[in-house]
Amino acid sequence: MPIPDAAVADRKHVGTSAETLHDLKAAWDSGNEISTRFVRPWVIQTSISNEALTLSAALDAVLERECQLDSTLTQTYSDLNAAVYRLYGIPDGIRNDIEAAAGTLPPELVWPQMEGKDRDQKRREHVDRLLTYLVKQILEEDEDHLVCLQRVAHEPPLIERLRAKLAACFPKQDPSSLETEVVNELKKKTKGYHRAESLAEWLHDVFFETHNALYQQRPILWHLASSQTRAEPGFACLVHAHHFDADALAKLRSVYVKDRITVLKREAAQAGNDGKADLRLDLLALAEEVEAYDAKLAHLQEGAHTGPANGDRDYRILTPWKKPEDRPKGWNPDIDDGIKVNLASLARTKLLRINLKLGTTESDE
DSSP states (O other), X not given: OOOOOOOHHHHHHHHHHHHHHHHHHHHHHTTOXXXXXXXXXXXXXXXXXXXXXXXXXXXXXXXXXXXXXXXXXXXXXXXXHHHHHHHTTOOHHHHHHHHHHHOOXXXXXXXXXXXXXXXXXXXXHHHHHHHHHHHHHHHHHSSSSEEESSOBXXXXXXXXXXXXXXXXXXTXXXXXXXXXXXXXXXXXXXXXXXXXXXXXXXXXXXXXXXXHHHTTTOOSEEEEESOSSSSSOSXXXXXXXXXXXXXXXXXXXXXXXXXXXXXHHHHHHHHHHTTOHHHHHHHHHHHHHHHHHHHHXXXXXXXXXXXXXXXXXXXXXXXXXXXXXXXOSSSOOXXXXXXXXHXXXXXXXXXXXXXXXXXXXXXXX
């Protein structure tokens, strides 16, 4: 290897180029939720810098910004490579041989996770990232970190809170037209993404799967629901994994689930008084569904275990590296054991909205 020429200009150029590359990627990562540099989603950053933008215009601006950054990255890397070759005094002929032997290098992108994705896929990714971030904010700001999708215990449902958050992100845009723009993006048939005909459908059927994938099967927001198949379950709520302890589960049952059952039965009685027999039966069926769900939550509280270990009636927290006598008794999760360990008991007993496949944990039974 030749000794590099100590030319001040070339050395300075190498340092400046490297710093530029670092700063470009760091700035972009401030909008990437899976990065340690994350601050807020790219779309929100764009709307903050220009409050007059609509959601659609903000999406266009973010995509254009990504293209500009990719172009700058490519050119800066090219300049950096040229400076390094000059620094080591490597002639063009040898450089060509080196690059030919190395073959085609992967492109330099600020968002490598979306390499090869088309414009529609990126737009949808931005919308999903925006919505999941706002939902996360709602859960973190909530007093008990339990937010129901229905109106329960005199608290506004999740969708109303999400609409308020969206409106705050785009203060100059009419809230109705803003939601229409969001739904138009959700309704598009986009490869790799689930369509949703409404914001409510997205919350019920798309949010948790999206959040789970973003957090690489270790979601911190858990979607509990009384049904995995009904379009709108009798009861559904989001809980924050870092706050969903024994007291939170007790409150979930005694306040939110109990109130939901009371409301459904009251509405069923009113439907009967109004002569709406079919509606009455539907509401009673929902009430029974929620009552059955509450019974399963009681099993979770107790850490009940009937049937085979790791089966759909095993509500224990099965920390694989702990002896049975050292594992939690009932629902008393240890955050340090990790998301997967604590979530597994809800996943295998069908307490979640979707059927998560987290794998099985070993049992000493």
